[in-house]
Amino acid sequence: MAYLSEKYAPTEIAKRLGRTDNFIRQRLKLAGLIEGFKHFVRNGEMTISLGVGVALFEPEEQQMMLETMGEDFNAHQINRMIKDRTYDLEKASFNVSDKKLVPKAGSCIECPFNAANQGNLFGEGKMVCTKAACFETKKSRSFLNLIEKSKREKILLIPEIRKYWADDESNQLIISQLEKNGLKVYLLDDVEIIENPIEPKIEAIKREYQHYDYSEDELKCEFEEAMQNYNEALEEFNSAKEKGFAIGLVFHPETYRHKEVFIKIVEKSKDELSDYSAPLANRKMDDCTPEEQIFKINEREIRKKQIENNKQFEEVVQMIRETKYIDTKKTLSTDEMVAFSISLFENNVDYMSQQKYFAKFLGDTSKMTKIEIVENFKKKFKKEIFHKLIRYMLTKQVHFGESNHVNNLTNISFYNAMQGYYKTKIAGIEKEYAEKRSKREERLKERITVLEEQVQELKD
Numbered sequence: 091m092a093y094l095s096e097k098y099a100p101t102e103i104a105k106r107l108g109r110t111d112n113f114i115r116q117r118l119k120l121a122g123l124i125e126g127f128k129h130f131v132r133n134g135e136m137t138i139s140l141g142v143g144v145a146l147f148e149p150e151e152q153q154m155m156l157e158t159m160g161e162d163f164n165a166h167q168i169n170r171m172i173k174d175r176t177y178d179l180e181k182a183s184f185n186v187s188d189k190k191l192v193p194k195a196g197s198c199i200e201c202p203f204n205a206a207n208q209g210n211l212f213g214e215g216k217m218v219c220t221k222a223a224c225f226e227t228k229k230s231r232s233f234l235n236l237i238e239k240s241k242r243e244k245i246l247l248i249p250e251i252r253k254y255w256a257d258d259e260s261n262q263l264i265i266s267q268l269e270k271n272g273l274k275v276y277l278l279d280d281v282e283i284i285e286n287p288i289e290p291k292i293e294a295i296k297r298e299y300q301h302y303d304y305s306e307d308e309l310k311c312e313f314e315e316a317m318q319n320y321n322e323a324l325e326e327f328n329s330a331k332e333k334g335f336a337i338g339l340v341f342h343p344e345t346y347r348h349k350e351v352f353i354k355i356v357e358k359s360k361d362e363l364s365d366y367s368a369p370l371a372n373r374k375m376d377d378c379t380p381e382e383q384i385f386k387i388n389e390r391e392i393r394k395k396q397i398e399n400n401k402q403f404e405e406v407v408q409m410i411r412e413t414k415y416i417d418t419k420k421t422l423s424t425d426e427m428v429a430f431s432i433s434l435f436e437n438n439v440d441y442m443s444q445q446k447y448f449a450k451f452l453g454d455t456s457k458m459t460k461i462e463i464v465e466n467f468k469k470k471f472k473k474e475i476f477h478k479l480i481r482y483m484l485t486k487q488v489h490f491g492e493s494n495h496v497n498n499l500t501n502i503s504f505y506n507a508m509q510g511y512y513k514t515k516i517a518g519i520e521k522e523y524a525e526k527r528s529k530r531e532e533r534l535k536e537r538i539t540v541l542e543e544q545v546q547e548l549k550d
Contacts, residue, residue: 123141237273244337283353338351338352424471
């Protein structure tokens with residue numbers, strides 16, 4: 091098939107072999123799998139469709155996925171990684187057919203990293219981006235264009251952020267970007283919004299109430315009520331300008347998807363502003379809205395659980411300290427080595443060394459909880475990792491200055507240990523210093539001899 095692909099297009103190969111276009115595209119795509127994943131396809135652990143999904147990514151990303159998974163094949167984990175690294179182009183914040191948004195990348199419609207151009211891998215005609223860096227670049231560019239549109243047309247640009255969540259790190263980044271571009275920031279609490287309503291359809295009403303035992307007449311009543319609400323909302327939308335509303339844009343702070351709406355800034359009294367400015371943590375429960383009360387209750391419960399977890403952990407540690415655990419003569423178990431490795435890594439390896447020597451130590455942890463990180467590390471743990479950490483610590487714990495390898499226990503033991511690995515190199519260094527020392531001692535002997543002769547002459 092690889093030979094045929096050099097001469098013919100997938101459609102022509104499909105005709106010659108009596109197969110579908112999608113079948114041929116998938117088999118051709120499998121050639122792009124790195125060897126580690128090909129092994130799982132050959133032995134039947136990995137399905138063809140999943141292999142094709144992985145083959146959509148460049149070899150470097152495939153290698154990262156393979157290392158993250160560990161030695162044992164895990165289809166669920168691979169599927170999750172594919173999902174995390176792909177983007178539905180139908181939900182993109184930018185025009186996917188725009189060739190000028192990022193000129194070097196061109197249009198998503200024609201892009202080879204669009205899964206729709208690889209066959210029906212995600213469904214008939216489904217457009218899915220498999221190049222995360224390019225997608226994020228286009229998304230960021232579209233956001234800058236949105237800001238420029240707001241400035242150029244002098245219309246309000248409102249992020250879908252409530253004031254209560256304004257301090258969230260990701261939301262702060264959005265707010266700062268708006269401010270840096272000279273826009274006055276208004277949040278959802280600061281404005282009234284009127285959207286263009288969507289006209290209801292009877293099919294949508296039937297889907298909404300499909301699990302209810304409604305008769306045709308009851309469904310008709312629901313539809314008529316929905317139409318009445320729609321007409322009222324449409325009337326409000328059509329008269330928005332007369333009520334002081336102006337055209338504006340509202341966008342989602344994560345996806346940057348936006349819509350045109352009517353907006354009016356809400357004028358707030360001094361009392362409202364002062365009430366709002368008080369941090370939620372400092373306000374009494376009675377002074378909070380029902381939504382804020384729910385949040386405070388949940389926050390207290392989280393805090394209570396943290397305190398209980400701390401007490402539980404202290405009791406466990408204290409109990410173990412009172413046992414003969416430290417005196418146990420058995421060799422370390424895998425769990426103990428995992429615990430020791432993570433302890434050494436977190437407490438003794440500085441940031442630069444983590445990047446230089448242990449860049450893939452914990453794997454891809456961006457989507458994991460702390461517990462999942464430990465379990466994932468344990469799953470792929472090898473004694474070589476443990477040994478590498480210990481040897482890193484050996485090189486870091488030696489003392490320099492006048493604490494050298496003849497008057498310091500740590501240094502003496504380290505020096506002896508290294509002899510077994512680098513005997514020739516160490517011998518070369520020792521020889522060089524011995525020669526320097528010998529020459530110096532010879533010069534000293536000559537100087538001392540002269541001085542001794544002078545002393546004897548004075549005595550005579």
